[in-house]
Amino acid sequence: MKVGVFLKRNIIIVTSLILIILVFSLLVKIEGKDSNNLEKIRLAEVTHSIFYAPLYVSIENGYFEDEGIDLELILISGADKVSAAVLSNTVEVGFAGPESAIYVHENGEKDYLVTFAGLTKRDGQFMVAREKIEDFKIEDLYGKEVLAGRVGGMPMLNFLNGVKNADGDVSKINVNSSIDFSSLSGSFISGVGDVVNLFEPNALKLEKEGLGYVIGSVGELSGEMPYTAFYARKSYIEKNKKNIEKFNKAINKGIEFVRNHSDKEVAEVILKQFPDISLNDVEIIVKRYRNADSWLDNTSISEEAYKNLENIMIENNLLDDYVQFSDLVIDLNE
Numbered sequence: 429m430k431v432g433v434f435l436k437r438n439i440i441i442v443t444s445l446i447l448i449i450l451v452f453s454l455l456v457k458i459e460g461k462d463s464n465n466l467e468k469i470r471l472a473e474v475t476h477s478i479f480y481a482p483l484y485v486s487i488e489n490g491y492f493e494d495e496g497i498d499l500e501l502i503l504i505s506g507a508d509k510v511s512a513a514v515l516s517n518t519v520e521v522g523f524a525g526p527e528s529a530i531y532v533h534e535n536g537e538k539d540y541l542v543t544f545a546g547l548t549k550r551d552g553q554f555m556v557a558r559e560k561i562e563d564f565k566i567e568d569l570y571g572k573e574v575l576a577g578r579v580g581g582m583p584m585l586n587f588l589n590g591v592k593n594a595d596g597d598v599s600k601i602n603v604n605s606s607i608d609f610s611s612l613s614g615s616f617i618s619g620v621g622d623v624v625n626l627f628e629p630n631a632l633k634l635e636k637e638g639l640g641y642v643i644g645s646v647g648e649l650s651g652e653m654p655y656t657a658f659y660a661r662k663s664y665i666e667k668n669k670k671n672i673e674k675f676n677k678a679i680n681k682g683i684e685f686v687r688n689h690s691d692k693e694v695a696e697v698i699l700k701q702f703p704d705i706s707l708n709d710v711e712i713i714v715k716r717y718r719n720a721d722s723w724l725d726n727t728s729i730s731e732e733a734y735k736n737l738e739n740i741m742i743e744n745n746l747l748d749d750y751v752q753f754s755d756l757v758i759d760l761n762e
């Protein structure tokens with residue numbers, strides 16, 4: 429064989445190998461969503477609960493990476509603390525009750541918080557009593573001490589609104605507002621109160637340990653409103669519109685998955701988010717929230733629902749008048 433032919437064949441072989449390696453590397457980079465090309469967004473969540481199943485579906489199914497986002501989830505208990513984290517630029521996006529954004533706006537913050545996506549459309553708390561109550565009526569709470577969270581927070585506001593909607597007399601209920609949201613379960617376990625309002629998985633945990641019984645849903649009593657939503661600084665949204673739109677798309681994908689899959693399928697996806705809970709328990713809780721009609725059909729927040737939230741705040745002397753909806757809420761699905 430001539431040397432020239434031999435070299436030519438080897439050059440062709442080497443070139444082909446290089447092309448194969450380059451193509452393979454490109455495919456790996458695409459499949460792995462090369463983290464160097466992702467936009468970093470830090471998200472502060474007010475609590476970690478199966479109530480937020482669509483969010484965790486978006487995380488576990490890689491919907492954020494699909495949209496080019498490297499999401500860091502940070503737990504910061506308390507809506508006021510979440511809003512403070514966003515305002516201090518500790519995180520880019522907050523996930524809490526949108527009432528915290530209203531408070532910021534009313535306090536005169538120029539670079540206020542704008543809500544750009546909703547997730548839940550009613551309160552996610554369940555009332556847990558020490559004694560089993562069949563066919564629960566709001567009158568069953570009369571004369572009892574109810575641990576309902578802090579004054580001004582959504583858990584407390586929705587409980588009070590639920591009592592009102594059920595034609596109950598809140599003056600006949602000993603509403604304990606001295607205990608921080610994150611300490612409600614522990615306080616109840618230690619013997620404080622007759623009834624405690626808890627998110628899952630805490631409510632089911634108390635049931636399984638024989639420490640209480642779920643007697644009703646606060647959300648079903650209180651009605652629809654934007655209960656938990658995503659917000660960011662006005663300036664951040666203006667400067668990072670594409671990132672916010674991608675974030676919104678990822679959340680919508682999670683909502684759609686939950687709507688179109690069984691409780692067990694949803695539980696299997698989000699199980700990693702709750703390593704201390706069995707698959708069966710996660711499935712039970714997903715079903716409980718689905719039956720309570722907890723999630724929005726997409727991330728859009730209607731002005732009517734937002735007004736329902738403001739009505740509760742005004743009635744409880746936490747807001748003087750309605751705020752301009754178009755200032756504090758945007759719809760990225762239009």
